[in-house]
Amino acid sequence: MGFKLSVVALATAAMISGCQPAATDTVVSNVVVEVADLRFDQLAQNYFDDGIDLNPLMGTYIGRAEYNNHLANTSSDEYLAKSKQINAKYLTAVTEYDRSTLTAQQQLSRDILQYELEIAIEGEQFAAELLPMNQFYSKVITFVQLGSGQSAQPFATVEDFENFISRIDDFVVWLDSAQARMDQGIEQGVVLPTVLVEKLIPQLSALVDVDLQDSPFYSPLVNLSDAIPESAATPLRNRYHAALANKLMPAIAQLRDYFTEVYLGASRQSHGWGQLPNGAKWYQHLANKHTTTELPVAEIHQLGLEEVARILAEMDKVRAQVGFEGDLAAFFEYLGSDPQFFFAKPEQLVEGYSEIRTKINTVLPQYFDVMPKADYVVKAVEPFREKSAAGASYQAPAPDGSRPGVFYVNTYNLKAQPKWGMTTLSLHEASPGHHFQIAIKQELEGIPSFQRFGGYTAFEEGWALYSEYLGIEMGLFDDPYQYFGKLSDEMLRAMRLVVDTGLHAKGWSREQAIQYMLDNSPLAETDVIAEVERYMAIPGQALSYKVGQLTILRLRADAEAQLGDKFDLRDFHNQVLSSGSLPMALLENKIDLWVKQQQSA
Template sequence: MRKAVLALSIGAILGLAGCGENDAKQTQAQEQTSQIAANEAGQEQSAEQAYLLLVDNYFNDLLKLEPIYATFVGVNDYNDQFGDGLSHAYLTERHQLNTRYLKEVKKIDRDQLSNELKLSYDMFNYDRNVALADETFPNHFMPMNQFYSTVISMVQLGSGESAQPFNTVEDYRNWEKRLLGFIDWLKLAQVRMNEGIESKVVLPRVLVERIIPQLSAQLVDNVDDSLFYTPITLMPESFSDTDKQAITAEYTKLIGEQLIPELTSLRNYFQNTYIKSSRATDGWWGLPNGKVWYQHLANSHTTTTMPVDEIHKVGLDEVARILSEMDKVRVQVDFEGDLNAFFASLSSEPQYFFTERQGLIDGYMELKEQINVQMPKYFNVMPKADYVVKPVESFREQSAAGASYDAPAVDGSRPGVFYINTYNLKAQPKWGMTTLSLHEAAPGHHFQIAIKQELTGVPEFQRFGGYTAFEEGWGLYAEYLGIEMGLFNDPYQYFGKLSDEMLRAMRLVVDTGLHAKGWTREQAIQYMKDNSPMAESDIIAEVERYMAIPGQALSYKVGQLQILALRAKSEQELGDKFDLKAFHDQILTSGSLPMEVMELKVNDWIASQK
């Protein structure tokens, strides 16, 4: 999956990292210059000019409201601001932003736009409606969980390897001010969670138990042992001694006298107050209006209107189909024993696992080279940006997913990152490496996200917005492409592909089971143990992730099935005229699309090819 970079309240926005600051500002200047010239010449504004100016203004207003998002897309005007995401003022301004721009976009005649801008118009309209619907649910009463934590995200921003720059003295002053905003957020989060307690909108107890050690890990005795002290260790040699001494003194005081005490207060709040009011139910159905809320989350994550019961049924059918395919592999490799015994063998025998963490990382680097050779055969458009393979940082590895992806900066200052969790090597079998690399890196997330960010001639919101169903659906479709690339000729690697596909199919069953059908955490864990060879530690982390971010896990399989259905339709209707590279161009070159908009685009392409 793509790695989230901020708390759940803004995580959906902030994981969509980066363009260059000049790109965004140049686009804005060009649009404004064009409009001024048209006005001076007495020309009536066209629908396309009106639309482009509107969405450009929206994007800039959004950057003001979400300053950390601005940092991630390379606009550094707000690097000194945190953006609380929880205050009444913020919630009001967010509502007004979506309401105002939805009203304004409806004044523009869609029929007067080009085909490409019609898609963009539909995306923009869709986004505003979903955002307004989302506002009707009290997400802000649960501002963090064990999976999306603003604390961890701020550590990552301060690491020097993320979007926050640490090149000048001003950069350091900006981070200091942003930390002050973060300290205010830590206080406000407790206020919101208290309101959640009063409204009975609280986290399950087990998730609270996971958060406490994450916070405790930040409570060091010596300031220079704090991960928030990392920028001091990265200070450029070019800084004067006076600046170095002043910055070090200020950071030491800020971390020691304000940040750590506030983090301690938050840890104590979870440990002594919040946990007593946490809920015994594991799914969203246990919250007020929880089933309606969950149906909304399922629809927003999948960008469909599929009822939860239908999604559950699709999952059950897919699990049965994939189990049958897995059993064929068992027969092919002449394994003596039933499928469960095959699962047990693949999950335990030493030859299927690395013994050293670096060996796992090196193995993925070798796979990268093998896969890259195949890419020109299947794609006309490929990303300019490269990606690197890194282990998940030690401070978050116990709760992190098995793998994840961080987007590159378009200006070339930061490559994409394919993160591998090396905490438990028994959760990273060798037979699962090919499919995982295809999904997270090339041609999966790295291709889709990097290409999207490198697009020209499309509105900024389109380059840096995204939909989980499209992005994760593409990642799972990328695994399917591995079959055609000949990367699964080894039956054990093919089993790895089936195993990962099984995970996505089980998610349809387990996520809906937990949140709509009253399943317990233990019931969900047992279902996954019965139907896959996954390590138990991995299964537990997965189930607790679904508990924390309901509906998100549905998007993988739903998105893949939608893309495969559109490809099948294209092949059937175009026959010999079907070009797989051209089909991939259609999917990748308009950014991330809601499923309905993607279908419209492909249908138009089919008609044009005929």
């Protein structure tokens, strides 16, 4: 609901009198105004600040420069104990809070916070610290992005460079602790599959088997700001070069050697989470966390099978529409191999997405009356991670507007980036998908910081997949091949329900999962392999897309049925996006309340 001018006066009076006002209904010119409970706002802010203190890297990403010189040792006993202490402290505080003292917006914030803390505490029983990195998600990858000068870490001043030198020291400490945790994992049988370790080692080798001047970490020196005077630049170059050469690169090389000489031999031949100690329970927790539901993984698997069958039927209609005479398998082969469907050069792919960006932007105002202030740019994935990175991804803009969002496109294998898949991928990763949801969330006013900067996979990925559906209504899929691209991407998300649960709950092998995806889609084999290995590395995350999308579509259909002519699509979108990222049950409650308000208006 946000603060009113009258609340500012109340807050001032409270500070003067030494007390804090609770929420109340205040009559101002015969209008009832909800007054916020400032104690809850302070509780929510304290929770967020304690989280930033614990994880200073998040401070960097949201533009709080005072945190730019530290990196948390997330593998240490001290960190884990502090994290548990914070979770327990705030769960006690929030569950004891009297809801009657809160505004409607604060009640929603309270419920989000309670959910967030409860799921975090539930996760504390599982030994995630024993698996501190993988080929898809790793603090090493994050650190390279930061150190390249192409991410959130600034390199404009001498102080900026000194901050990152200090962060290098923390990173080296984390590498030692992470290795110690992996040693524990070996003892307890909690280790990565061999095939993932075999993908991780080349990533590390690519960082250290190059001349230092060719390393991504050296880029800030190459692009040293002209604002730094030469008298300061020379000693700075020397200190920074020494930190890279004598600390950072040897530490990464040592980690590579550890994976090669120790961890690889101790890794497991099994592929799913279910083969780990307590793995079945752990996987169900991860499924709950990522989908923000309590759907049993067996039901999710069946939902995926049904969605795959439905989408295959739609794909076959497209095959018939374009006059292709072969069967669907032959159509997949045609779409995945005919040169007309692919660019010859990486820069053509990036430029193609820039053109789609312009086309989508022209129709957005018909569907949204609230749009992000921040813009986004299209960039190719960096060479050091392109071999194992996803086909596309999105990086949020700086909250202060100093850095745009980034739509990353992987140009490593152009055969995995067909032209017919570009419209739907842009809708998902950029506008109105991730860019709208995340940028608008950061720009919201009157809600706690943990809502502006936190997130739930089912909401965020569900919204992005819903955005692909909106492309139909926007008229962006009049070309049947582009519509097939939409179906292909939806098929990917449907197959994820089957394959993720297959791997981690039904004992599927990596090879079985790969074959299933090849049989049911036109995806390039390299893309399929990267996808399957991603699910192996971060189980449960892939379930969130379809579960979230189907929930949003159901809520919209229910609202349209109940409101009839009173239903306004732009207002519905505002309701979905105006409170940050929500667990599915809380989103449903919010939309139900909005429908009732519209009915009585």
